[in-house]
Amino acid sequence: MNFPVLSIITFTPLVAAVVMLLMPAQRKNEVRAVALAAAIFALILSAWVFFTYNQSTAGYQFVERYNWLPALGISLYFGVDGISAPLVLLTGVVMFTGVLISWGDDDKHVMAGIQDRPREFFAFLFILAWGVFGVFVSLDLFMLFFFYEIAVFPMYLLIVIWGWIQTREYAAMKLTIYLFIGSVISLVGVLAMYWLQYKNTGVLSFDMLLMEKAGFSHAFQNIWFLPVFLGFAVLGGIWPFHNWSPDGHVAAPTAVSMFHAGVLMKLGAFAALRVGIMLLPDGAKYWQWLIMFFAAVAVVYGAYIAFVQMDFKYMVGFSSVSHMGLVMLGFSTLNRQGLLGSGLQMFSHGVMTALFFAVVGMIYDRAHTRQIPELGGMAKIMPFATIGFIIGGLVSMGMPLFSGFIAEFPIFMGVWGRQWLVAVIASISIVITAAYIMRNIRQVFFGNMPEKLEGHITDITILDKVAITTLCFFMIVIGLFPSFMVPMVQTGVENILRLLGGS
């Protein structure tokens, strides 16, 4: 057995959460320090996994396996492939930056960060991170589901306790109910798969690598693909089940929005890919047209709704729906380019949207409004955040030299290969995205500062700057050196294509 790096990554947030809960509530700075230390530790380890992943042998690596309940074939079975390794890194990055953003300051009167009960906040946030890491590394369907649910419920508390006072109760309950319905519908499909495998092969096991070979019949796959895929895809924000997502984004505190849009939505997309497409490939082919339709609508519709938003955070929220639509669109192609693009887009969008929400949060904490027309002139006071937002915007528009281009271009190539008309329609979103991003940059950052904001706005803190730099770093590196991530994702895509029968 090698160094059990994946289980250490996964359980670091849990241990940190327990340690924090055991600390006295008034020692706020010590609690924050523990959170930061754990986040840095997890980030370093996930970066280590990312860089030492052997791209020449591909397949699942860093595999660990411990029998958990042999009677029903449940095991703690961890491993990463070319798709999940970048997502583990992404989680590490968002966790690290999320802690920095929520640091809070007890002395000053800036509302930034978390000042009310930071101990509980970081503990719940880290339990969420525990679930997220767990889903990305689990190769056992039961444990995947276990971690998936763990990633869902802390959201409720995080939003309802620390969220935006106007909508938090409504948004948190809506989000939880949507996600819970989605996940339990998938659960029925998962259990059906489990028993059919038992019937076919006589093996009781939740091992996904065995289930790939279980030989599910076409009819079975056609029935169960949709519930399983869509059930998970609810968390991926797929149209028409996306409605919870912008509300949740807006109501959540900044770090939770970052987690939510940056990582949690990837969780849904990833589970939909891993369980839906990889275990039920024939079903995926059968329903390909429907997924493509949903995704294409999400892409264009999400972008359009983002365009008409006057609330800065709602705009970013709907842009997430649009960009996650691109991920789903890539899945629906079921070909090399599309899947490659989706894999990259999951990382690229995760970093980008985390940056967006971070900047929006910084502005809101200082201006106390998110209405775009009431904002302006931020560039003079917070130049660093402005540059960060512009870089994020360029990624969002799919500009060459940034990660967005590297991710979106293959998706459109893949879609063109399947159905050129969809590619044409979906590409409208790029224009709309460019329009709303540019408009916001002009208004919020370079417009005239309204009088009532004069003098109230302060620059962002050094911790915020570190967070923005970290996020921008990844977007630029992938844009300039695609080989940083593309070959790795390719190895993961090969694996999916093999299951799809090499199309």
Added chain:
Amino acid sequence: MFTSTMFAAILPEVLILVLGMLVLIIEPFWKEEKRRNVGWLTAGGLFVAMAISLIFGQPGEPASALGGMIRFDWLGFFFKMLFMFAAAVTALLLMDNEKVGHRGEAYLLLLASLLGMNLMAVSSDLVMLYLSIETTSIPLYILSGFMLADEKSTEAGFKYLLFGVLTSTIMLYGFSLVFGFTGTTSLYQLTDMFKTGDLPLVTALGTMALILVGLGFKVSIVPFHFWAPDVYEGAPIPVAGFLSTASKAAGFAVVVRLFFVAFSGFSVSWTTVLAVLAAITMTVGNLLALPQTNVKRLLAFSSIAHAGYAMIGVVAFSQLGAASVVFYLAAYIATNLLAFGIVMAFARATGSEDLKDYSGMSRRSPWLGLMMLAAFLSLTGMPPFGGFVAKIFVFAAGIQAGYVWLVIVGILNSVIGVYYYLNVLKYVYLYRMPNQDEENHPIPLTRPYAIALIVLALGVLLIGTVFAPWFGWSNAAALNLF
């Protein structure tokens, strides 16, 4: 005749009896203000009895004992351990109940009822079964109405008595019909005699329906659930907790043995009947829980709903089904006792069971808030708490047996559950107290509460994470049925 197996088969009951007599003898010698220490004696004695039984009283191959009256197997043994655990915790929770805690007879009645439950889990003869059910029920009637000065408690006790007597009479009539048709009262002989070929279906189902009335009352499935909310509301809180966990589980122990063994010849017919009842129970329980503003009533309706979920495992009529019921009940006992324990501790400090008074609870006592979180998320069926795994096992058994529709009903019901359980947590975590200065006063916890709550919270966590040993025992219990 007096063999060691025979003694081992009733070892826990012998110990409980000894403990009961000890309580009876010692109690009058203690002064009034020291009488609550009987609770320590009861709880400690029960834990010792559990340890002794685990060491010397473990069953081997299933065997009949006491002339076929009881069955000595893992199914009964695991349930006995659950009941004793629940009773020990209940004794701890009773101690600081102002009106009940200092009265020794409360603990004695608790032990008497426990004795009946233990026998319910192992009875393999209809006569024995009826006797043990009555032994369980009568002390519980008294305990429910224990607070004589309190109108609600008296009403609870009387209501429970009336319902209990009526349903048990109907059940007894069913038992007599079974004997009339087959000439035997032994459950294990009924397996072969009570079959489709020998009896008209209508007769058999009718008899079964009569018996189901009595058992349905015990486990509170719809339409025999009407007593539950009122009794839970009126009874002393620890007693309500005991009723909703151990007493319900005892009912399930009988349901499992009776239906899986005695009525196995009719499984095709009764699974359908029970499936419909389970679906209705879940739905009614959850829908009625939605508008509740009193936490005890909310828990009462939620416990009705949980009887419905557990019933899915019975409907599955398979080894996994039986194992999942047992597992479900283990997780449920720990979870619901935790919930009732917190309600008790809270009511003692604030005198209120109203949901709105739970505002600001996590600010006052962060750890109590966290335990509330654990209990209610476990009831919702969220990991890493026991309720999640238990629910998945039950659903898995249901799907294996082809009851996909029932599982979907269960899932939709869980969604309703999400709403009202999380609503409680919203009060605990989000809302502030009207007077925010009061938030600096933690809710006082006496030592018995602290011990009981910590043990239960750890139990809920352990069942939800390290589930292999619990499932192993549940599975061993289920194996004895097939």
